[in-house]
Amino acid sequence: MIRIALASQTDIAGWREAARKLLLAGVIPARVEFNIGTETLFDEGDPIPPPGDRKPVISKELLGDIQTALLHSDPERFALAYRIVFRAQTQPKIHQNPADPDMYTLRALAKSVRRDIHKMHAFVRFRKVGEENGRESFVSWFEPEHHITEAVAKFFQNRFTGMNWLIVTPEASIAWDGKKLEVGPGGQKSDVPQEDAVESEWKTYYASIFNPARLKTKAMMAEMPAKYWKNLPEAALIPGLTREAEARMNAMIDNASPDGENAPAIAVKETQAPAHASGGFDGLKPLYDALRAANDWPREDFSDRLVPGEGPKDARMMFVGEQPGDQEDQAGRPFVGPAGQLLDRAFAAAQIDRGEAYVTNAVKRFKFVQRGKRRIHSKPSNDDIEYYRWWLEQERQVVEPQVIVALGATAVRALTGKTLTISRNRSQLIDYIGSSKLLITVHPSYLLRLPDGAGQKVEFEKLVRDLSLAKSALPA
Amino acid sequence: MAQLDRSQKLEILADAAKYDASCASSGSIKRGSSKTGGIGSTTGMGICHSYAPDGRCISLLKILLTNYCMFDCHYCINRSSSGVRRAAFTVDEVVDLTLDFYKRNYIEGLFLSSGIIRSPDYTMELLVQVAKKLRIEHKFGGYIHLKTIPEADPDLLADAGLYADRLSINIELPSDAAIEEFAPEKSGPLIRKTMADLSGRITEAKVERRKSRKAPLFAPGGHSTQMIVGADASDDAAILQTSSKLYTGVGLKRVYYSAFSPIPDASKRLPLAAPPLMREHRLYQADWMLRFYGFSVSEILGGAQGGHLDLEVDPKLAWALMNRDQFPVDLNRAPREMLLRVPGLGTKGVGAILRARRFGRLRLADVERLCRSTKKMRAWIIAADWHPGRWLDGANLRSKMVRPARQMELFAA
16 A cells, blocks of 8 residues: 655645655555654655656646545545546546546535635635734634635735735634735634624614515525624624514515504605795785796696685685686686586585585696687696796695595695605595595596496586595594 | 715615616726726626525616606606705715725725715716716726606716716606606607717727727717616517617617606505515516527417416416427427527526537536536437427416415525
């Protein structure tokens, strides 16, 4: 038996040197034993026979795989590597055959080493120990599975050039001071500080970025095996986060539930005062005088005539429509056309006295397109609505109603600054500005557009129900 | 309101970012700090520095600059009408936090997104400032992914690409109609136009770089997007068709699928169910088939029920079950394209088989070594010592392939 003594676990150069001599002499693998250190249990073994005349050949690719695999902690690796290079002398393409059992084992070792290297790149956690001459110093403790510490040094140097660092492992340590990379002896966990100022923020981040609605601990374990946990500060949070995940998810669902105790609220976007205008009107007349006097209103496609809101200044209910129509424009009064008549019928059914309510529009002028002799209603744009929004809010502040009913999407947009879908938000008392309530429902003209009588009837009943609900919110 | 400290802001603004699926730090150029003397490198392949209990990797510091937002997208926790706690980082706070985390090797870099404040331009400008400051002032060589805002000035997008490794624009929903309904301030056509512009710039920069090494980089990691699954009524067919168009049409590197999670203070238009994680998983598998296995959307959806992928079996197996006449596949003879269609056989396995069969006919034991397991593929393949016999004709083949999947509990009593 020939015994080869390698200087250390990572003495790959020593193995290469020995393997070369052994191949030159044509020594069969069964006759060789590789040991670490000079101490052997038995005798010194046989000497390596003198070289023959065949030059050994190893492909570069195979050598690369071997060099990686030799960093593995498997004690058989040196013998395996020699067996492969020996076989490669007669089977030069052995490394290209992934089905070869020896190559399969070697590749598995190399893969495991590469994974360990990758995990060391990922799981080293530096702690800051000080600052000198503008350079920060960091230290880390890491426990790799294989003999990879020296192999990863370059990676850390290239990544953290601008700071000083030291990584200590049980087997070796590596250090960088901005000028040179140094490899030293291994150490202990207690050699390294166990705290860092930023670590609590890192844990905060870790806990916050986790979405409890998607617990998948198996996937986590596959990528971050428990053997690495002891040196990962964030890992201490895992049991707690996992335990609480279900409760947190249920809480999210409960909070989102429409049956929750809190009434739904809509955050209202602030209105912008137009130039040269200021609020605080003490009556509706001065407000409308100011609105008439304002000359920055959107004119295109609009009638010049302004149609003011109508009703007592101290009304408890306020109804907001879209814009005056053809008949409203001619009469100078809101809700007098077909939609207004339908609204009056709904008011009657819900026992609301129109004379006690304040009825107005989001946009105060009629927008239309001329078709021959007819003026066809044209939908106000978001800019149009935006222009009158501030004025509507002033109007609301003068009247100070307890309940506001938004009739249709334009009114909703004018009252909240947002585009909300009617169907999803209608028929509920929503917390609005101050202690007032907002109720969203359809515009009466929507009913007029419905084709069949039955559909109109159902929708009319829904509208009446909404109006009744709005009325019920008034303090007795 | 009392001033929040950095840690409190981090809590709010990381929480707000947890619904974003992307965390990749891969696909960029190789870069180190040896020459600059700064901090940071990218390896090209990306490194996951930690994993959260939701199984997702933590590679980047993924935060929002602010979760205040003018927009009111229903699926979004940060929509203007949401009652969520709000916070805003300053540019310097994000820069410092990124460096503090990076130097401790917690992260590969930064993934910065933001609610839209004041105006899309203003917000985009802040995002660019963070990236610029990191790169120029701090010689930061780590990965930077910026979420861009489609409504912002294209010039700002051009700036962003100079400092970021990757840019992304979230499409969020597969159809323009759904975007209009759920994200009233956004526009599908505008999003796609911005993506196409971005794609043009990326290609242009690549061409320039081929001519000269000194030409400036522009988002070398490409661009990506995210689609939310399960918030609207779109089916898998609609989602995959959109993805396919995005891959081929505007050259996206990745489409991320994010199962809609119930969010606190959710808009009432959204489902309150648990997130459809299995659906998300199937979409990723189908996406993989599109990108790496040479399947077309119509092939993948051949067996779909009501536009949805089969939740019981993976889409490749579903395709095989529908196309049994194309099996069994002889591993020792079949061309690469057909090997890629064998259930249980991945791109790596196919590569290994192609290399190994030059050395002799493969037996089942050889395949077992090359592919780790042959369990899933046995019914579909022929090897030197293996033929599935009449397996493929069996009426119960499907039920044999379906395993009741249950997630393992880590801390079960």
